[in-house]
Amino acid sequence: MERETRVRFAPSPTGYLHVGGARTALFNYLFARNTGGKFILRIEDTDLERSSEEAMRDILQGLRWLGLEWDEGPQVGGDRGPYFQTERIDLYTAYMNQLEREGLAYRCYCTTEELSAERERAAAEGREYKYNEKCRRLAPNEREQRSRAGTPSVLRFAMTPGTTIVDDMVRGRVSFDNALLDDFVIVKSDGMATYNFAVVVDDALMGITHVIRGEDHLSNTPRQILLYKALGFALPRFAHIPLIMGADRTRLSKRHGATAVTSYRDQGILPQAMINFLALLGWGYGDKQLFDMAELCELFSIERVNKNPAVFDTDKLEWMNGQYIRAMNIDDLYQVGFPYLLQAGLVSEEPDEGMIMKCKEALRLVQDRLRYLSEIPDLTVFFFERPDGYEPEAADKWFARSETAIRFEKMVSGLQSMALFNVEAVETLIRNSASMEGIKAGELIHPLRLALTGRKASPGIFETMELIGRDECVIRLQKAVEFIREHL
């Protein structure tokens, strides 16, 4: 029996959850579910300067919204914690002492000023900068003296010659010459472990079997492998997934538009659409495009992850979101759509039964037209409010003749004398009046739509009229008559 797979998503809470991070989290999650393993969330909050509580909340919320529930981590616990790096300092200390004791790492007393001066010199001479290993060659008594004097220091890893191979699940075997890696810092002068050191200790202690992360970490991997070996830890498998880029093929950033998961949520992207879209950025399964979470969990595999970076193109996301919106039943659509109606002030916080029915009916009528939930208010206002004007180009076209006003007046009396006011009856009335006038139905319908909705486009006019209601239709027609006469 194979050991249970354990993967992790390890964000640093220095900003909101962005789509790239969400995609990394998703791949980890899918791998865990596919292999019956565990998905762990660990917070890399060692950068006290930039970490914030707010960013943490955004990340956790974002993951939850996407349905990427973690098995171990903040808020859920687990027996391989703590899950915040700032609470794991004692662990790092123990291992850094071990490395120093074994001579695999050494204290370096060089100051930041010395180092940056050295760096500048290297740059000026067009030379490759690499730490000069000055402190590695410190005489024992000198070392002893500085240590006793309490001179500030960092701990550096003592690089050994050779070649380090990263056997990557998506990229294959990638080799690095250790000579190009220098004696990197593993403990900062404030005693905190650096990223490369902390990540190794944490992944090893948490029993992480597969490290699935962005390709930007590939060049860090040889250092980490060397650390695993120095610490006597078993190596996990690595899988470096391609980066997500903007339309200009540079790494996706804010200037490419929205990158925050929450901003897509707020625009009314459904989490299942976001998941589906993200999954297809770097992974695919034949010609199939639409996958729900259960299918993704079942079908996902690292072998099908491709190597080339993908451009984040929201056209497909929008289409997908439309697909998911159309697949919803009305009650669910109401659940997710209500907040948008509320925010637009079209409904009150606690609508009565009748209003709920009206909302649902309105949603039913616009369901096929939606790509974002945030489009709901604009597409449905006129069901809730009398239009406060008419689209000018449409008005020029349909409200330019006096016959229209006369026809509207006839329509008003027609509506008032109807026994039953419903879709069928309204349609019959309108088609009959059109043929009695000797015009095509469309010639009546277009002005009618404009009068009732203020728009040149709307859901089917008969359904629209039924939902607006007879009395309100009459009022709006009368208003239109006034408008036409005033503007002739």
Added chain:
RNA sequence: GGCGCUGUCGUCUAGCGGUUAGGACAUCGCCCUUUCACGGCGAAGAUCGCGGGUUCGAAUCCCGCCAGCGUCACCA
């Protein structure tokens, strides 16, 4: 610049020595239709980054080049 990764329609991709290089989004056209959408049908769009090989045959294998990206911190 060093090191590393990547390179098939505008975009996401299928392809793993023999295909008219397939699909999806987007685009365009037609149909449906009272409008806008949805839906259906169809079109256009890739000399597979470029150049050499290997082979009867290469997008697929090999080499070189070019381009893009990533990374080179006491940041993660």
